[in-house]
């Protein structure tokens with residue numbers, strides 16, 4: 485079925501409403517409420533709230549045994565000041581929906597409208613609005629939440645808009661889609677001293693100077709294959725911006741990126757060992773913190789095949805261009821227990837990149853994404869006769 489002109493108009497208005505009130509990861513209170521309010525008239529069998537934080541799930545249950553199919557969207561926005569002349573520009577200074585999550589949520593609500601009008605013959609559909617995608621915490625928190633236990637899907641799908649592709653063109657593939665990655669913060673503590681007598685202190689300066697090139701030697705990033713590993717030093721802070729004090733502490737932030745979760749674990753160990761050795765030689769103590777940990781997102785063969793068949797039936801072109809991607813995506817977690825596939829939907833080739841201050845989800849993609857989700861749903865669960 486296709487969405488009516490009225491549906492498309494209302495959904496577009498809703499997307500623009502979401503766009504004006506972006507909320508950061510972990511703080512998606514009002515966004516979750518807007519989703520619940522938009523779901524209510526669709527009368528899903530159940531709405532589960534506060535899932536892994538502020539996550540919301542709506543269950544459309546046919547009442548007949550069959551698979552559970554989950555579709556995922558994200559609630560969170562970014563700490564970036566939007567630059568736009570659109571009347572729906574963000575009303576929150578410094579925050580913006582600049583990763584298209586407002587559009588992803590709206591595509592799920594569009595699917596909800598189609599399910600409310602024409603329920604499936606068998607099984608259940610779960611519309612999953614997950615929190616905290618941008619910091620990699622949300623999907624893990626959702627699947628760890630006790631309330632998720634009876635929502636566990638057999639299949640899971642998501643669409644992320646990916647600039648650099650023609651409008652309505654999809655890229656996807658079986659296997660790796662998005663790399664595993666994590667932030668590693670390394671803190672060093674020595675002893676400050678007068679700049680005239682640095683020998684009386686323990687400075688981290690030489691340790692940091694040796695550690696940065698040493699960490700770089702761990703990278704092997706020419707090709708994105710199973711051996712791929714990338715170490716990116718993102719920030720260094722040492723002492724104070726003065727001339728009279730020899731520094732006594734430092735902090736180095738580094739992002740580790742690999743093609744598999746196992747390789748990420750090994751790279752983390754290697755980075756820690758290098759840091760420990762150099763800290764020991766310099767007489768510094770150190771500690772580690774892990775942040776923004778993303779599992780690799782790997783598409784299942786059967787789920788990908790289903791999505792490709794659905795797109796073929798709709799006349800939507802698709803290939804594996806630009807894949808896999810170095811950037812991470814926390815949808816991979818839903819694939820730990822389900823046959824999962826994520827699709828990258830193009831907004832047009834000359835379109836601002838994700839996380840750019842002038843990015844805005846193209847509303848014309850709402851019915852395109854929704855039609856792919858609906859086709860997959862009908863192929864798996866049919867339509868009540």
Ligand SMILES: [Zn+2]
Nearest residue numbers: 583618838839
């Ligand atoms: Zn993002």
Ligand SMILES: [Zn+2]
Nearest residue numbers: 583584585644
């Ligand atoms: Zn995103």
